[in-house]
Amino acid sequence: MKKIFTLIQLLFTYFIQTIKFIYSGIRKLIRFINSKKIISIPFYSLIAFAIYTFLLIKFSGDPTFNKALDNKTLNDITQINPIQVNKIIKPKTVNEIVYAIKSTTGPISIGGGKYSMGGQTAFENSLHIDMRSFNKIINIDKTKKQITVQAGIRWRDIQKKIDPLDLSIKIMQTYSNFTVGGAISVNCHGRYIGHGPIISSVLELKIVTATGAIIIANRKINQAIFDTAIGGYGGIGVIVEATLQLVDNVKVERHNQEMNVEDYKPYFDKNIRNKDIVFQNGDLYPPNYDKIMSVSWSKTTKPLTDEERLLSDDENYWLESKLSKLVSWGNSGKWIRKNIIDPLVYFPKIVRWRNKEASYDVKELEPSSRDKETYVLQEYFIPVENIKSFIPKMKIIFQKYDVNVINVSLRHALPDNESYLSWANKEVFAFVIYYKQKTNQEAKDRVNKWTLEMTDAILSENGAWYLPYQPHATIEQFQKGYPNSIKYFGLKNRLDPNQRFTNKLLDKYNPYAKNKLSQEKNNKNEYFRAEEQTILTIPEWYLVFNPKEYSDYLESGKNPSDFPFYKSIDEYWTLYDRSTTLTSKAYPENSEYKTMLQVIGVSMTMEYGAKIIYENTMGRLFALFSEEKTSKKEEIIIEAQRAYSDFIYQTAWYEFKFLPWIKKVWNTSEKSNCSVIRKWERTLFFTFEFSFKAFYSQLIQWAANSTYETPANSIYLIVSNLDSVKENKNLKIIKKDGNKMIIAVTRWEAFTNEIIKLSNQNVKIYEISGNDEIAVSVIMNNSQEINSKNSTLLYKSRIVTNDNLKRNIYFLPVDKLLPFIKNAINKNTTIEHVYDY
Structure with a gap:
């Protein structure tokens, strides 16, 4: 403690000495300036003008303006895929969905909880149908153990209704936050043993197509549409209702066993397959990927050790979030997880209800911030006989690119031969990869690179990857991994020939979306421009409109000293305040453009501020000698101002040739009987103004050419x-x-x-x-x-x-x-x- 106190004393002493040194330097500088009158006058004049300019800006603008455009930027849980849509609707009835489709002609995207992680729920300028308010239970048949629900309902909301009936969801994800429509659209799976993806538990769908028609699809009626819509990522239409098979809620007991990788398949065949196992997954420990912890839950009649029926909605996940962050601390965090955290977690014997084990909340995984780093999923489906040969390939790629893998969870799935975009054409183990990455573009590019290599490794094992995550795979890889995609897109094209139902995933792989115009758009680097700039350019354009007003004012014969320079300053900053406030919520921060607006705004304020001082003193004084007559030189000055105002409507101001106009004014002969005093005052003022602008424009042009690409x-x-x-x-x-x-x-x-x-x-x-x-x-x-x-x-x-x-x-x-x-x-x-x- 004594050493810490001594260190604090030392740091405080250094801080005081630094302040004294800076203060002493400032005093010496001021004394030096005061001793040199030739320096002190311009120095203090400059300080006074800077304060004057600051006050002009401070008392200008519209800081009370609080109107902001609605935020139409959608993002997924990773926060690395912002997409600006045209309009967001939150329907509560089927008629609202039908009307939205029939009354528009553009692209349509569909979203629920936004847990798909690569743009599968949105598309630029689309009508986005947010289904989360479309969340009613239509019917529960306890005898048949069936339930019909609106597609926007969450699994957790269903669990609350069916748990008192001792019923349980047959197949769903591990976490209960996802919507039913979203789960069906990705053909989800979970930890359920003896089942494949969710399609095997879906009995019937009600779908709204691109024409606004409402159709029923099941295994007898519209079976092709049924098989295409499930796992179809919203490309066929809007799933509005689904009928699902339920099962009994039972008590389950947890078992766990750590083993070597090569022992996992034999262990699974002997201890998991065809047993009374409800849930099971194997955690493959990074960074060595040589040990697996099998965690299973079997049916039991033993007394409950956990009486809670469902996890509480207001559960506090502070500890889980901290532990996830700890595990992400490189290899040391992985060691702590394997040797300390997991043994403590799996030590107690637990018997609980199936519904409790199926009611996990994704909040337990959510970090405090995703600003600079985020957590992302990938998932690979490897035939059960090939996992021993795939794991080394996966390990090599992860280590080559230093991927910060938090967890690899293996889940078993039976084949799915129904869905057109089936990810399990044969029995597979799903490798669910949970990893951490930075959010900058360099990190995104790096993930893209190793994902492409991983995709090749997956294909070499006759496997597939899950499509709800980043759509990095090439078109060739996609077609190889999903050979029935041709059938899928063929049926989609018949139902939706204008390709209205789309998203980033479908747009990349849909051959019918690859028309000449879309290809041309993507080939032109200058095609896409940020939409917020249509509003942010308004104050910049005011610096074009205002010189035109000035030219009009001079041509009307009015006294230039009477031009409202301060009003112009105030108007610029008003437009700046309003434009930046309007775009503050609806668009990503455009700090570079705002900085540019601030710089040109300060320049304009300084120029007009100087004119306010001059025109209201010397300008008005010399105006008394004008005799209300305009000299030839003044007429050329007015022509120059008009030429400048016309020029900047189409070309950058700093490209204007100022010096020739100065020469033209001085070379103009004067034969009229105008006031000589006023004529030369205006000539000298104009010469100073255009000379300074000529010099300043060269500086700006040099800076623009060296800093920015040619617009x-x-x-x-x-x-x-x-x-x-x-x-x-x-x-x-x-x-x-x-x-x-x-x-x-x-x-x-x-x-x-x-x-x-x-x-x-x-x-x-x-x-x-x-x-x-x-x-x-x-x-x-x-x-x-x-x-x-x-x-x-x-x-x-x-x-x-x-x-x-x-x-x-x-x-x-x-x-x-x-x-x-x-x-x-x-x-x-x-x-x-x-x-x-």
Whole structure:
């Protein structure tokens, strides 16, 4: 304790000395500056101007704006697969699902608990049907031991209803949080001995197809659809109801036995197969993978040691979470698990109800954060006779890539010869791999690399892998591992020819989804753009609109000193505050773009702040000598401001040639009888302004060229009606496929102009740069409004030079963009800009 106290004293002493050194340095610097008048005046002027600029920003903007767009980004439990959808609905009736399908034309994705880990429940710009509110029990037949439920119900909710009836779920996952529809869609399995996947316990399904039709599918009616929907990952339609076979709830007793890997198969055949075993799994211990702990639960008539019927909903899993983190600490954590934790866990004899053992909650696995690291599953299905030869191959790959495997659990499954995407065409052991990885792109790429090698190892043993996890496998690997996928996609294409039901898994492997347009999209690096930028670019574009206002103001003959510079500053930061708040929940953080907006906002504030000072002092003083006449030099200055404002509508401001305009002003001869004092004051002020901008633009251009890639000059759209679209210098047709095509439109002002032209033609837009929503600004009188149920008014903005006008910012689906623009023009409003991301 004395040593610790001494260390704290020493650190405190060093801290005080450092503060004294910094303070002394600052004092010496200030004394030096004060002693040099030639330095002190500009130094303190600079400090004063910095404080002045800070105050301008501080008292500008709209910090009270609290409107945020709804978050339509879906993610799975791993938090490494964010997907932006178009709309999320949470139906409670079948009619709501039917209406949603019939009233839309785009892609549809279906999700439940989001425990599939590779985009199997979502797709970009899709109508997402969140089934979790569709969770009623339709009927329980105690005599037949059958139950009919809505697909969004969780296993745990079923257990609560059937446990008092002494009934139990026949086949489900180890954890009870999953929805029934999700479990059927992945053809799940558990630790149940004597059974295969869940398809063997499903008696009947009710499905809503891509046409909105409701069909019944079982082993007698629509059997092909039944076999395709189970394990079909939502590609056939929406499973709305399922009838399942139940079994009796019984008491079970736990047994455990550790053994060598080579002894596991003989042990299983002798002690597990054809016995009164209900649950069983074998834990294969990393990192050596040479020992297996068999954990089984057999039927028993012994007295209960655990009287609880089901695990409590509010169970505290603090200890389990900490132990999982401990085990993830490299090989030492694995040793602690095998030699200390597991012996303690398996020491007591336990007799409990089957339903209690089947009611585990995934919260026991959930870490405190998945921000920088996350836990992920993979699963391999290896024929029972091949596990001895597969384990060494698996071990080599895990060790080669230093995979942090937490646990490998082996579960037995009988063959499934029904599901078209069956993962068990023969008797298999499922290797459930639970591992930890970082969430950065480098870690994702590394997982992709070793997973591809693992897939080859699986295929070399005539095995398969489970599809609810990362869809890393190549198309060739997928077709080899799932040879009946051709039948699956063939039936899907007949039921859903437009491939509306989709997700990231199906989109990758579906041959009918590989049309010319999708291939062209993926081949173009510049095709996809972040949707949030359609809103974040609004303040940036204000630095284009405001110079136009300034030019209009000067051309109207008004005194430049009267231009509302502070209003302009305030308007910029208002747009910044509103845009960043609007995107704060709906989109991933775009810190790079926000930083850029802050930098250009500070630059604009400094420029306009200096003009406020000058124009309200010297500018107003010299205006008294103007005699309300405009000199030739002033006319050229106004021309220069107009040329600049026109230029930046289509080209970056720093590419404007400032110096030639200075030369032109100075070379202009003056024959009028205008005020000489005012003429030269304006000339000198303009010369200073454009000279500084010329210097600053070179710095910015150098920084931009060295830091950023050349920005893409085109934006890509998918549109229909080929006859109406005509090419020109700003619009090119890239690829045609049927009645749709990809067109490239020049960005910035040209994009807005081309969109206005298209609004007068019979054209429909399906997506723009992979996005389904876009922002538009419209200039109108204060008394005007555009009422459109298909658009959202984000906010109203000021035209700082004209109190009779306003700028309305709308956010709308891209397929409604052209009708909206046509309607706005018909109402005698002005389409100011379409914000092209």
